[in-house]
Amino acid sequence: xxxxxxxxxxxxxxxxxxxxxxxxxxxxxxxxxxxxxxxxxxxxxxxxxxxxxxxxxxxxxxxxxxxxxxxxxxxxxxxxxxxxxxxxxxxxxxxxxxxxxxxxxxxxxxxxxxxxxxxxxxxxxxxxxxxxxxxxxxxxxxxxxxxxxxxxxxxxxxxxxxxxxxxxxxxxxxxxxxxxxxxxxxxxxxxxxxxxxxxxxxxxxxxxxxxxxxxxxxxxxxxxxxxxxxxxxxxxxxxxxxxxxxxxxxxxxxxxxxxxxxxxxxxxxxxxxxxxxxxxxxxxxxxxxxxxxxxxxxxxxxxxxxxxxxxxxxxxxxxxxxxxxxxxxxxxxxxxxxxxxxxxxxxxxxxxxxxxxxxxxxxxxxxxxxxxxxxxxxxxxxxxxxxxxxxx
Amino acid sequence: xxxxxxxxxxxxxxxxxxxxxxxxxxxxxxxxxxxxxxxxxxxxxxxxxxxxxxxxxxxxxxxxxxxxxxxxxxxxxxxxxxxxxxxxxxxxxxxxxxxxxxxxxxxxxxxxxxxxxxxxxxxxxxxxxxxxxxxxxxxxxxxxxxxxxxxxxxxxxxxxxxxxxxxxxxxxxxxxxxxxxxxxxxxxxxxxxxxxxxxxxxxxxxxxxxxxxxxxxxxxxxxxxxxxxxxxxxxxxxxxxxxxxxxxxxxxxxxxxxxxxxxxxxxxxxxxxxxxxxxxxxxxxxxxx
Amino acid sequence: xxxxxxxxxxxxxxxxxxxxxxxxxxxxxxxxxxxxxxxxxxxxxxxxxxxxxxxxxxxxxxxxxxxxxxxxxxxxxxxxxxxxxx
Numbered sequence: 001x002x003x004x005x006x007x008x009x010x011x012x013x014x015x016x017x018x019x020x021x022x023x024x025x026x027x028x029x030x031x032x033x034x035x036x037x038x039x040x041x042x043x044x045x046x047x048x049x050x051x052x053x054x055x056x057x058x059x060x061x062x063x064x065x066x067x068x069x070x071x072x073x074x075x076x077x078x079x080x081x082x083x084x085x086x087x088x089x090x091x092x093x094x095x096x097x098x099x100x101x102x103x104x105x106x107x108x109x110x111x112x113x114x115x116x117x118x119x120x121x122x123x124x125x126x127x128x129x130x131x132x133x134x135x136x137x138x139x140x141x142x143x144x145x146x147x148x149x150x151x152x153x154x155x156x157x158x159x160x161x162x163x164x165x166x167x168x169x170x171x172x173x174x175x176x177x178x179x180x181x182x183x184x185x186x187x188x189x190x191x192x193x194x195x196x197x198x199x200x201x202x203x204x205x206x207x208x209x210x211x212x213x214x215x216x217x218x219x220x221x222x223x224x225x226x227x228x229x230x231x232x233x234x235x236x237x238x239x240x241x242x243x244x245x246x247x248x249x250x251x252x253x254x255x256x257x258x259x260x261x262x263x264x265x266x267x268x269x270x271x272x273x274x275x276x277x278x279x280x281x282x283x284x285x286x287x288x289x290x291x292x293x294x295x296x297x298x299x300x301x302x303x304x305x306x307x308x309x310x311x312x313x314x315x316x317x318x319x320x321x322x323x324x325x326x327x328x329x330x331x332x333x334x335x336x337x338x339x340x341x342x343x344x345x346x347x348x349x350x351x352x353x354x355x356x357x358x359x360x361x362x363x364x365x366x367x368x369x370x371x372x373x374x375x376x377x378x379x380x381x382x383x384x385x386x387x388x389x390x391x392x
Numbered sequence: 393x394x395x396x397x398x399x400x401x402x403x404x405x406x407x408x409x410x411x412x413x414x415x416x417x418x419x420x421x422x423x424x425x426x427x428x429x430x431x432x433x434x435x436x437x438x439x440x441x442x443x444x445x446x447x448x449x450x451x452x453x454x455x456x457x458x459x460x461x462x463x464x465x466x467x468x469x470x471x472x473x474x475x476x477x478x479x480x481x482x483x484x485x486x487x488x489x490x491x492x493x494x495x496x497x498x499x500x501x502x503x504x505x506x507x508x509x510x511x512x513x514x515x516x517x518x519x520x521x522x523x524x525x526x527x528x529x530x531x532x533x534x535x536x537x538x539x540x541x542x543x544x545x546x547x548x549x550x551x552x553x554x555x556x557x558x559x560x561x562x563x564x565x566x567x568x569x570x571x572x573x574x575x576x577x578x579x580x581x582x583x584x585x586x587x588x589x590x591x592x593x594x595x596x597x598x599x600x601x602x603x604x605x606x607x608x609x610x611x612x613x614x615x616x617x618x619x620x621x622x623x624x625x626x627x628x629x630x631x632x633x634x635x636x637x638x639x640x641x642x643x644x645x646x647x648x649x650x651x652x653x654x655x656x657x658x659x660x661x662x663x664x665x666x667x668x669x670x671x672x673x674x675x676x677x678x679x680x681x
Numbered sequence: 682x683x684x685x686x687x688x689x690x691x692x693x694x695x696x697x698x699x700x701x702x703x704x705x706x707x708x709x710x711x712x713x714x715x716x717x718x719x720x721x722x723x724x725x726x727x728x729x730x731x732x733x734x735x736x737x738x739x740x741x742x743x744x745x746x747x748x749x750x751x752x753x754x755x756x757x758x759x760x761x762x763x764x765x766x767x
Binding site: 401402403404405408413414419420421422423424425427428429576577580602613614615618619 | 753
């Protein structure tokens with residue numbers, strides 16, 4: 001089995017220091033710190049600053065930026081770069097992410113480690129190009145056809161845009177999976193202090209290249225953790241990969257048995273490793289009557305509402321998802337068992353995450369949705385009202 | 393091939409995943425013929441096998457990647473060119489060949505074709521043109537000749553077909569050739585030239601599809617079609633590409649040859665030259681200097 | 682496997698090999714052999730296709746066109762120095 005090799009960041013890509021920048025720029029710096037040396041993109045508001053900064057920075061770091069003819073091209077061009085040995089990302093929003101979905105499936109099927117940054121805006125269609133939404137949370141999980149799993153992270157602050165995109169790249173390498181970095185327009189365009197540490201303080205994961213010789217190597221024979229070892233073009237393995245259902249050799253096999261083996265492994269490599277992937281932040285869960293569960297910018301807006309409710313004497317706890325997919329089911333179940341209600345504010349109207357909480361809570365506690373159509377963030381009063389209602 | 397170069401096994405053998413044979417292609421299909429040419433071209437071009445990558449999309453020709461024992465990528469429908477672009481840009485030492493069909497390259501992948509030609513990405517595109525979507529049963533393509541019968545043009549095609557050599561040449565491709573599956577020696581030579589050409593090279597190969605296109609259009613079998621290519625092809629090297637398309641159902645002349653062979657900096661060279669001029673020593677040169 | 686007869690003038694002879702199990706019987710090799718050295722067999726392979734045979738070795742120049750044309754990688758030719766391989 002290929003050991004997961006941690007190393008420290010290449011100093012060339014790390015802009016150590018204290019900065020004042022927006023989330024999109026911070027995400028770009030985080031990607032560079034994580035070792036991303038290739039980005040393919042297509043302009044789309046409100047995400048464009050990520051690749052704009054990348055195109056400024058990468059000539060000084062060593063790597064390639066290419067603006068492709070569309071998002072479809074971007075989302076596969078980066079996978080070519082990955083199979084040639086680089087870490088790579090693409091960046092988009094709303095309509096662009098919709099166009100990329102076929103290649104999310106390709107990345108899942110070929111097990112291409114790569115990062116899709118989605119600076120979410122309001123939809124559907126062209127929707128609200130310049131204004132926030134959180135209505136692509138189920139899309140990033142189910143957007144491509146077929147059975148597969150992805151990993152998705154959601155930052156709430158500009159510092160987290162830097163910090164967690166490094167996690168996104170690392171998780172992509174460990175599990176050979178497309179990782180979504182689900183920002184939103186607010187986080188992307190908010191300007192805050194960002195501390196970029198020294199390169200030797202930043203942990204990055206190396207690709208899990210095989211040590212086997214070509215005659216012993218099978219491209220899709222999984223290690224015990226269900227993830228196969230990788231090779232890259234140009235190393236003499238003369239390997240084959242295909243988006244068709246395939247066996248361990250990477251050869252197409254079009255039957256039910258091969259399909260079962262492949263899709264179960266693609267799903268289970270995330271499900272079974274989920275305890276190592278989950279990441280969330282908690283506060284005052286013990287003894288709480290109400291827990292506010294949220295993510296991204298909404299989790300931040302909720303802080304004010306929580307403070308207001310506490311002033312009214314309500315025992316309010318807080319859970320913030322950092323890794324949204326895979327969903328931390330056992331912990332949410334525990335929380336559901338210990339509280340009267342879970343309140344879920346998010347910038348979509350039919351509870352894309354709330355319905356996941358409802359499914360897991362199975363009626364043992366109330367789940368109160370705090371929907372919002374996007375275009376702006378919640379008024380803290382809305383969330384406050386929901387908490388007070390839930391506490392009754 | 394001279395006596396000195398003689399080979400005692402099938403020259404294509406070392407390039408094949410023989411454990412996957414027989415292949416999916418029909419009796420008389422021209423794709424396998426072009427793979428023979430490709431194998432011989434790889435032997436002659438001097439590129440080390442481990443530095444040669446092949447990318448195919450989804451179509452009958454798209455299965456080529458699966459049969460060639462190279463680093464081979466069978467990606468999504470229409471998108472082998474952007475995948476190949478990523479491979480090449482990330483590792484400039486690779487020779488990257490896109491091997492796919494007319495529907496894949498010119499219809500769904502048309503935007504990528506013209507932009508890769510414009511950027512002069514250093515890849516070779518070998519596009520088999522059998523004038524139909526064969527794998528899905530024979531639907532009309534943007535290359536389908538006027539009045540040709542297709543399942544989605546049951547009364548005959550009435551759209552103007554692409555003149556692909558002209559299209560890619562106008563976008564800036566540095567090497568453009570067209571041959572047919574009959575011209576195996578010339579096609580092999582063209583493949584050698586294209587793979588060794590720095591920049592975007594494009595070869596259109598007119599190829600018989602006996603099961604779908606020829607049968608449905610009552611054009612006979614593969615032998616009849618190859619004879620048609622033999623009798624109707626006219627070699628015009630350096631031909632004006634605006635004149636190599638055809639609007640007739642069955643052309644009197646199929647103009648073949650090497651139409652374009654010019655020099656222009658490829659994407660990586662242009663990037664390195666430009667950015668080092670603008671950024672001086674701060675620029676980190678990409679690839680070997 | 683067929684072998685060519687020795688001729689007095691030639692320094693080499695053409696040899697053709699057939700892999701019948703790969704053949705789909707398209708006859709392109711027979712049709713485009715410039716010297717007519719190949720014919721179709723009366724026999725069938727396991728999938729029921731007639732396959733080519735190297736019937737007239739003395740006609741073969743080892744030009745390799747059969748191998749270039751064969752869509753199924755089922756036939757190939759080469760030139761062998763006279764006296765070699767025996």
